Amino acid sequence: MAKKNNIGRRPTGTPNRGRKEGGNQEIRIEEDGDDKLVDIIEVREKGMDFFERNRKPIIGAVLALIFIVAGALLYQTFIAGPAERNAAQQMQQAQFQFEQDSFGLALTNPGQGYPGFLEIAEEYGSTDAGNLANYYIAVSYLNLGQYEAALDYLEDFDADGELLPAMKMGVMGDLQSELGNLDAALSSYEGAVDAAGKNYVTGGYYLNKLALLYRHQGQTENALEAFRRLKTDYGQSAEAAQADKYIAALEG
Structure with missing residues (x-):
């Protein structure tokens, strides 16, 4: 004899947790020995009552x-x-x-x-x-x-995207430099290099400006570090070709 398909059936030996009684569709739930009755109709009516009382704000x-x-x-x-x-x-x-x-x-x-x-x-x-x-x-x-x-x-x-933030900070550096605010210009060029990331065109261009301004300010070690980074991080840039010349001058 073929076995019956038990999919969806209650496993043998487990307690029956609920039953229907009459038209009220009550479900009896046993919990810690106390019986709790949940009247489905009452719950449904409470939900409808909530909607009726709040119909206007809900629809609004x-x-x-x-x-x-x-x-x-x-x-x-x-x-x-x-x-x-x-x-x-x-x-x-x-x-x-x-x-x-x-x-x-x-x-x-x-x-x-x-x-x-x-x-x-x-x-x-x-x-x-x-x-x-x-x-x-x-x-x-x-x-x-x-x-x-x-x-x-x-x-x-409002600079957004990958390219424009570096360009904005770079122009800011140019303006601050022209206005004689050289510390602010250095900070702006540093921000432009950071914003450029791995873009060797903008990164190399503004790192070179940063290195030249360090050199102008007499900050030799910072200038050397910037020119060396120009060679290693942005070696493909046009500005990197001149880096050795400045490094030799600063080291001599």
Whole structure:
């Protein structure tokens, strides 16, 4: 005779912990010798009663959540997205002038009816392109010798990602150096090297600036350490090719 399938059945020898009685669907649970009755209907009615008493705030909270999600999607689709694309298009001519070292034109009048970086930063400040315009403005003012104005815009620039934090700290070092705040410049260049990580282009560039400023300040040991690190950590950088020359001069 085939064996019966016992899957889902109560194992033999274990106590029966509950039973149904009549229409009230009561479950009897034995615990430490005391009987406790759990009325399923009563529990269900209490849950329904809670919902009835709090119907308005519950529904209101659900509707509020729906409106928040829908509003965020609508904002991204019809406002933020188009504004981002428009800002990027508007900035192309200013970027062209910047690359030609025409910093004054890039700031205010890049030509062909396009706005300069100053107007873009003001009009599209909430977009990524508008934020990046702050960096371009800072570098432009740095090259025009307007260091305080450059510093103001650089502080408004929100650097994010792998490359931009090092670039921001590096420009900060340049500005502090031009303003005569050499200790602050050293700190900024150190921050730029740290932010660059293994990127030999930005890391080598700012480590070289750090080493040269140490040398200018008469901090020979720090300068030597920086130039040696330039060779070992950023040997692929263009600046590393000149490191031996400075090391020999500092050691001699």
